Amino acid sequence: MSTTEDNVTRVRYAPSPTGLLHVGNLRTGLFAWLFARQRSGTFVLRIEDTDRVRSETRFETSIFEDLKWFGMDWDEGPDVGGPFGPYRQSERGQLYLENAQTLVSSGKAYRCFCAEEDLNQQGTIAREKGISWKYPGTCRSLSDDQVLSRVERGEPFVVRLRVREGMVVFDDIVHGRTRFSTEVISDPILLRSDSTPTYNYAVVIDDANMRISHVIRGDDHLSNTPKQVLIYEVLDAPVPKFAHLSTVLGPDQTKLSKRHGATSVRDFRDAGYLPEALMNYVALLGWSPGAEGSELVPPDRLVQKFRLKRVNKNPAIFDFGKLKFINRSYLRESSKTADLVGAALREAGCLPVPRGGAGGNPSEDESNAAEWVRIVIDTLIGGVDVVPEIVTNLADVLSFPVDQEAQSEDCTETAAEEGALDLVRRFGAELDSRDYLTFEDFRSIVSGLKKSTGRTGRGLFHPLRVALTARSSGPELDKLIPLVETGARLGVPGVGSCRTRVAMFLERYGQ
Numbered sequence: 001m002s003t004t005e006d007n008v009t010r011v012r013y014a015p016s017p018t019g020l021l022h023v024g025n026l027r028t029g030l031f032a033w034l035f036a037r038q039r040s041g042t043f044v045l046r047i048e049d050t051d052r053v054r055s056e057t058r059f060e061t062s063i064f065e066d067l068k069w070f071g072m073d074w075d076e077g078p079d080v081g082g083p084f085g086p087y088r089q090s091e092r093g094q095l096y097l098e099n100a101q102t103l104v105s106s107g108k109a110y111r112c113f114c115a116e117e118d119l120n121q122q123g124t125i126a127r128e129k130g131i132s133w134k135y136p137g138t139c140r141s142l143s144d145d146q147v148l149s150r151v152e153r154g155e156p157f158v159v160r161l162r163v164r165e166g167m168v169v170f171d172d173i174v175h176g177r178t179r180f181s182t183e184v185i186s187d188p189i190l191l192r193s194d195s196t197p198t199y200n201y202a203v204v205i206d207d208a209n210m211r212i213s214h215v216i217r218g219d220d221h222l223s224n225t226p227k228q229v230l231i232y233e234v235l236d237a238p239v240p241k242f243a244h245l246s247t248v249l250g251p252d253q254t255k256l257s258k259r260h261g262a263t264s265v266r267d268f269r270d271a272g273y274l275p276e277a278l279m280n281y282v283a284l285l286g287w288s289p290g291a292e293g294s295e296l297v298p299p300d301r302l303v304q305k306f307r308l309k310r311v312n313k314n315p316a317i318f319d320f321g322k323l324k325f326i327n328r329s330y331l332r333e334s335s336k337t338a339d340l341v342g343a344a345l346r347e348a349g350c351l352p353v354p355r356g357g358a359g360g361n362p363s364e365d366e367s368n369a370a371e372w373v374r375i376v377i378d379t380l381i382g383g384v385d386v387v388p389e390i391v392t393n394l395a396d397v398l399s400f401p402v403d404q405e406a407q408s409e410d411c412t413e414t415a416a417e418e419g420a421l422d423l424v425r426r427f428g429a430e431l432d433s434r435d436y437l438t439f440e441d442f443r444s445i446v447s448g449l450k451k452s453t454g455r456t457g458r459g460l461f462h463p464l465r466v467a468l469t470a471r472s473s474g475p476e477l478d479k480l481i482p483l484v485e486t487g488a489r490l491g492v493p494g495v496g497s498c499r500t501r502v503a504m505f506l507e508r509y510g511q
Helices: 024-039 056-068 093-105 116-128 144-153 199-209 218-232 265-272 277-285 299-305 319-333 337-347 364-381 388-398 409-415 420-433 439-453 457-469 477-490 498-509
Strands: 012-015 040-044 109-112 160-162 168-172 177-181 188-189 213-216 241-246
Touching: 012 024, 012 213, 024 040, 024 213, 024 241, 024 265, 024 299, 056 265, 056 277, 093 109, 093 160, 093 188, 093 199, 109 144, 116 277, 144 439, 160 218, 168 218, 168 241, 177 218, 188 199, 199 218, 213 218, 218 241, 265 277, 277 299, 277 319, 319 364, 337 364, 337 388, 364 388, 364 477, 388 477, 409 420, 409 457, 409 498, 420 439, 420 457, 420 498, 439 457, 439 477, 457 477, 457 498, 477 498
Parallel strands: 012 040, 213 241
Antiparallel strands: 109 160, 160 188, 168 177
């Protein structure tokens, strides 16, 4: 087997293409990637697709797409190649077979002819009696002639590792020095009866062959590690350094799953989260930048600040509220926000209608769209967590329920207030003399109305708000008026100007 030099960092990430990439699995890949990049090492992407029933090409493709969207790259892998390929386990069968044959020939492994159903029955009986059970080594002492005879008769067999006596000791970067007695370890199966490798065997062959220096994975693999260390030993291969990461739990402190909401990278991507915000948050699942640092740590600084030794061995709780806060913070600052909001508005049909025709000006249309996107962002970005909420909130802000079949209760009550309709009529007359209403114009008009009507406070502003929005509460008018007027001027579908709104209010309630 290949050897690993002490000063070379080679880290692998080995997802299985049996479903969409889960955020817990993503966290494992991110920590491995950060560790490799921080040490100027090699990051290897390996696809563990030995589960022939559940593995699908579409899931492998999705893994590539989601990791690239997330911001992770790799130096070796199925799509980019490398010196230790192939990088799919399904394409490495001959390597597993050859190494197993070598181990059997050297006496470090042996053929086991025990029927699986018999062993399962033994285990069941032992558990019913409250006794721990492991494979009793029935075939350990078979002679070469006995083995040859049974093979020639066509009896099915598996290949098992001959576990030595004593302790298995390894150092874990997260959990510290860990010890297991081999008295509790069954001789693990390396090759099944159909010659396919088991996980514990294949992963060791791959990691040793690919010269992996550090294995970073979930702590659900901690119990597999002593078996794997034993396999490294019989292969005379260096044992990598391990770091087993805690499980990611939901807010109710059960394992994070779909019942908690979005759990896959694709879920978060489709929900409108920014990749850099998701990376920032996922990095905080079990790790922190230190008491002196902000939790807002963009990807380039994550590589600089990340320390594997700072990873907490306690379970990490996925806090959707914190993720939203981080995404909201990135949305306000990201150079991508305008493009993302523009795309969302375009998909929803909320961009200005192009002028078109022979005299159309594409650059003017583009400028109008950019202006509209800017004012939408300025008006609404502070109240949203993800981009799709921009569209939802915009539709709510721009809606004018006065034209609905059911009369607005706010409108009816306001129109019945003494002097309210007179105030709105005066306001409407002022709007009729203007092609476009700015908020400065609005303040000037209100100042004049205050003097001419003697109304102040709620008596002045409430009727005007209802006439402009058909609601008694809502966004501040200094935000709403420029949004509405800009949308109407640029030709955004369904946006009526302030003058149009007031005219509709008076038409319905001014009789």
